[in-house]
Amino acid sequence: MGGSFGFGEGVGALIARTSIALAGAALVGALVLTAAGLDLATTWEAIYEGAIGDELAIRNSLLEAVPITITAIGVAIAFRAGLFNLGGQGQIYVGALAAVLVALYLHAPGAVVIAIALVASMLAAGAWGGIAGVLRARLGLSEIITTIMLNFIAFWLVSYLVRGPIQDPEGDGYPYTREIPEPVQLGLIGDVVPVGAVLMLAVGVAAWLLMDRSRFGLKIKALGEGEAASRFAGIAVPRVTIVAMVIAGALGGLGGTASLLGVQHRLSDFFSPGWGFDAVATALIGRGSPIGTLVAGVFIGFLRSGIQTAEGTAEVPAALAQILLGVVVLFLIIANADLVVRLGRRLRQRLARGRGEALERPA
């Protein structure tokens, strides 16, 4: 499936198309705000202040960016293998579940517990993502459908646990666990940068090394470019499919755990406000490149955080962030559609001819 979304194109075209899409989305955003009777200048100022106005705003924006971005990098890696991982949501829940169990029930020095919690969450969520990988590789099930099913299963599993076996006994019946002990919580570096943001950066660099500097990354990209050609070239297609989904799942779990240990400190059945789907949009905007996704994720984190704050200060509708996300992706598809790409190429040729340059003819 999939096809003409233009992963792996040159940096120039990538930046050009993304800019066009962002400009288009900004226009739609302005229309929505005007329709809502808001003044654009004050709105923009409120969003800007809310996103990076002061140290607190920056910290909140980074915290907002971390789970989305880490999950999105996983989604991006799966994309490059030609896989649509819509299961971020379930992977986040499963990962956070494993982490919260470790954090609550393992008694050891804080750093040790944190390390084990991170590993446990990646293993659990990796396995969860791996289910979809195995189903795709061995039985040919569409991961688009299976990951969605797994989301619901993971959600109801966590919902059951936080309303029963691991519910906070002093929580007045709310569906959440006890708070994790203080030494296990991830703090800040300085007063601004959350530890989770460092984790996010590390994940971005590691993903870049994997995708651009390793043989296995080549295989993942080859699979995404063409399954038939990859199989012909001797790539073990089922194995690469499964591993790509395991990586995607593990990063989803890590993203959830970063928020669990760093922000929320307890697992609830309203733990993830749709990060899994935001991550898909983020990976698309980052065009499947680890660094691009990192940049897109941080941008989206700041935008969302800014809009959320501006909801309180300037009555900006919070749903605006969601609309913008969808619209950017829609514009990106249009900018990468077969016909548009072809028209653009022809236009450039016309322009070249207009300048009197000879048309290049392949030998």
Place this chain on the structure above:
Amino acid sequence: MSDLLDIFTSAALYAAAIRLALPVFFAALGEVFAERSGLVNVGLEGMMLMAAFGGVLGSDLTGSPMMGLLLGLVFALVIAAVQAFVAVNLGGDQIVSGIALNITALGLTAYLSRAIWEGGNVPQVNGFPTLDPPILSDIPILGPILFEQSLFVYIAAVAVAVSWWALTRTAWGLRLRACGEDPRASDSLGIDVIRVRWQTMLICGALAGLGGAFLSLGSLFTFSDAMTGGRGFIALAVVIIASWSPVKAVWASLLFSLCEAFALRVQTSDIELPAELMLALPYVVTLIVYAVIVGRTAMPAALGRTYVRE
């Protein structure tokens, strides 16, 4: 155990199953049209959500559920038109555009419901009541299950019959299937592939819209954020399980909804089963059935591939 037996022998379970099946079924039926012509439409969820929202808005504005239904269909058709334009005319990635439309619809409905109703407090609106047709509903057992239902059940019954006939017994259906098998050959035979695919995408939008409108106007009489709850994706699985047949789509959606109805019954009974785990059951069952059935059905050969002429 006797409690469980009570659940399975109560007509209410099966009546609820039919009710819960409707949104999924309508969306799946729409998707059958789209996929038979070669289009994958992952945007079902967004179409349903827009229709659910439009239904409540129209009913709230006019007081007439019929007007609500119409507005809901219009909203769903707008999404379908965007999807058709991107996927059919421009040759953009069908799956990505479906995902983008889902995200946009989620944001748009959340935004509009707060912009229109103070604080996002969506009112209860006039919907389509459960019918109580004379004679038919007096039939023992089957009466309450099949006929004491919303108008939408009757629409669904007609839709199955018409869809089956249109897809398998008409010239248009044959052309539509040809586009799904080999768009280039169809083009060469003189079939207007773009036109056929626009038609199926709009039909898909209208049917998914019916499903979404039923959710709000036929069962909950109000709108809440993301109220479709993944039913659009369930419908995608249903289409495969039903091997692209309108009639089989009935059974496949009932399979899902029976599990859901059962879980909901358990929740309100005295049975000591964890309700949340029961609510995961429909998804587990759908996943298992999908795994068992896939590979035994032949999907349209050109499914999901863009076709743009040079």
Place this chain on the structure above:
Amino acid sequence: MSGIVKEFANVTACDDVSLEVAGGEVHALLGENGAGKTTLMNILYGLVRPDRGVIEFEGRRIDPRTPGDALTAGIGMVHQHPLVVGPMSVAENLFLGGLGDGTQDGARAAIAPITKTIPLDVDLAARVDSLPMSQRQRIEIVRCLARDVRLLILDEPTAVLTPEEVEQLFIEIERLRGSGRSVIFISHKLSEVMRIADRVTVLRGGRNVGTHEAGAMTAAKLAAAMVGAATGDVTRSDGSKPGRVRLEVDACTITGRFGPPELERCTLGVRSGEIIGIAGVEGNGQRPLAELLFGLRRATSGTVRFDGRALPPVGRWQASKVPIARIPEDRRHHGLLLGAPLWQNLMLGPQPPRFGPVLARRAVLDWARTTLEEYGVRPADPTTLAANLSGGNQQKVVIARELGGAPEAVVAVNPTRGLDIRAQQEVQERLLQARGRGAAVLLISTDLDEIFALSDSIAVLYGGRITGPFAAAEIDRDRAGMLMGGVDGG
């Protein structure tokens, strides 16, 4: 047609082409692969939109935007691989084309006036993809004629036919001419053009280089016009001495999902330093045989061995260092990742050099550039996307990747299909070089000229069975042609 221009992404397929076809004539369109013949005809048939140019038909200007428009105007086209909907029945396909009502009786009635002249000996209830190419072509011809087509375009129809079927087709073309209809016959085979055409138009590099009365031309003159400069054939030195058997196919059978086996007890041994050519009409088992040798598919029974050891599935070739180069028929789907840069494509080869766990980008790029230059790929820029290369250069990338590591055996399937004549020669010379180096080369090709030009021994594939191999000197074209048609002329 006049002044037709069509540019694709990086090729000008038609460059100001004009063409005139008279009523009741058979007009041949001659040119190498890639000369623009098919594109020009697709424009006439409404499948491709021209960038510029005018089309007139029967005195009126027409602008066919779709094949439907062209058919309405009276222009029909039959493609080499007929564009019919495979999983549907003949009657349904005729109906999709506007004939009958989808039932067998309806279809029979609708085509009755036509089948008096051109018989359609086809089961109307059969699924089209179960029929041989010749019958699919005939369905298309009948379909066009029933729509009252006065100009019929036949796009390289003979390439997928046996010699006998070609004769049948020529009889049908004669009948069409007799009924006053015009036929445009596309081919790159001179002998066929000389036999059937009234006039010949030669295309070269997207340009019309002349229209001639067929009677006034000789095959040699047409060849010169088609190729431009005179080019010689590749020459095969007879000095090589075949060694021991390296690559062996031993009694391999592959049973298909439907119908008869796709391959039946095929046995073959390729020795080092020889080229064995497998001739045959397309669809007679080339594909399963290639997939078997490429390690993509397992035989239902029998084994494929290299140096006496059974071949593992292709996923384990790199690990077990199987030194077999594979040149697939479909470079766009199997050979190359079109969306990936050339260096990545080269890295997918059988034995790419090691660059350590973290790929040193510069070292990889340098190696890739050297390889590309050595094989004359243009541009030799390893960061170019494969999709942006011309067909010939794409094939050179595949050859560079596969032959670059000096493999000990080569399996090539239609390695020169769709290439211009110079690229064809280069590819063929590479195969001869591999043979000269002592590699065991198996060449599966539907191009009989290529088989005879390169092979030391020749076998024929028909209906999934192999006949031969015969030493090249012991088999002539007539004998090969008969075997290709399933007739064992002894």
